[in-house]
Amino acid sequence: MDKLRGMETFVAVVEGGNFTEAAQRLEISAVMVGKYVRELEDRLGARLLERTTRRQRLTEAGRVFFEDAKRALEQVRMAETSIERLRSSPSGTLRVSAPTTFGAYVVAPLAATFQQMHPLVRVELELSNRIVDLVEEGFDLAVRIGQLGDADLIAKPLTLYRMVICASPDYIARHGRPETPEDLASHRCLSHTAWHGRNGWKVKGWEGPSHWPEPDFTCNDGNGLRMAAIAGAGLLLQPEVLVAEDLARGRLVEVLQPHLPESHPVHLVYRQDTRPLPKLTHFIAHLIEHAGAPASP
Template identity: 65%
Template sequence: MDKLRGMETFIAVVESGSFTLAASRLEMSAVMAGKYIALLESQLGTRLLERNTRRQSLTDAGRVYFDEAKRVLEQVSAAERAVERLRATPAGTLRVSAPTSFGGCVVAPLTATFLQRFPEVRVELDLTNRMVDLVDEGVDLAIRIGDIHHDDLVAKYLCPYRMVICAAPEYLARHGTPQTPADLVDHLCLSHTVWTARNEWRLPGVEGEVRWKRDAILRCNDGYGLRMAARAGAGLLLQPEVLVAEELASGRLVRVLEDYTPEPRPVHLLWRQDLRPLPKLTQFIAHIMQALPEAVPA
């Protein structure tokens, strides 16, 4: 059996706390994971793990071997990255994190065209509004909306993230077109469930700010669901422009209160500082920067 694979299995067992979880992480059976550990212990002539039906713990030899094995695998990984840097063609797996709406509407299609150009690259695109830790979670590139406060990361401005207030023509025909945020009191509004008193949208009103209606007739935790409800005439919708761009272009949704939408927020690319970033990363960044103007409404 491959000794490096055995080391990797041993480290996974220790970090996950069980053979089953380690096997799932490494995409092998728990029986195979046990065989790797047994072979290591046989080769070393000592037990690395003390285990019973309920728990497992490291022996003294296991603690020493764990630290040294991690160091060995880190050196192997560094060697592989060094070789990859020498390759003219980008290759390998690229892990990307992006906000749900922007990632689904903009980043995913751009990723598809990138993969057509560089078939040796594999992309793991994680769409989440959670603030991922690039270092701890092994993420190569993140797209963030809002101001950036990370001195240890490289940040590249992409575009403004605009919001739009819109409704279906049928709804406006029944209820009229609002002229100022104060008119919202007489309208049916749709809202996202993540909007709270802390992060809800505020519209610039004639006299100070006006909050987007809290007493929405429909709340949903998915922007696509809200978009479809607005298309069906359920009410006024406040959503990112990229999410409803097709509906606005086709006339299925119509802009309203254009002078009172929230201020756009900046969108940035973030990646870890590296004097010699891998080709798969540099090419993906270049592709996003070049293709973005056609993907995001002007």
């Protein structure tokens, strides 16, 4: 049996709480997890886990071995990382977290061009609007809009996240072009289902009622709202990165430019490391070079 694999499996079982979670984490079957644990116990000549149909617990020997095994595996990971640092070109797996829309329309294409330049890098991009824990979840880099989160992280400014209000030329021809925020009350305003009342449609200079009328069109996806706007469903308030090509091609027309919501800063955040890996430093430089020109507020 591979000693390190057995130790890694046992640690995954303890940290995951059961064989099923360990199997998912290691991408093997629960049967194989059980086999590794049994072989490890046979080799050590000691029972490490007491299992019932409902739960499992560590034996005294298991508790001692668990702590030592974790330290041993960490030493192995440090040794592997030290070799990777010696490489002159970026390589290895790069785990990145980014907000859904910005990640899809900005980070994903740039990650693709980065891989073309550095084919030894494997990219794992997670698109989510939640704030991930870089240390606990093993991310190398996170893109954050507004709130930065953990103060121990290094943060580098990237750009501004600008919102736009726009509509299709057909919609404007049929309903007119809004010139002031008050005009919105007589228009069909598309709304995201995550918004509540005026939570989403925050525009400068609005002094009307405290709540918007019930929206005529809602969707739980920004791209779905974009497609509806292109088809003439109404006014759209979404990030500029989502509709930049549509604006450039004339499929959508921007309105109410002086009354747009306030832009928010976008930062790249990553863990402090006196010797960051080439895969990270090169990717950060790539993002800043190609997405780092601040948009006008």
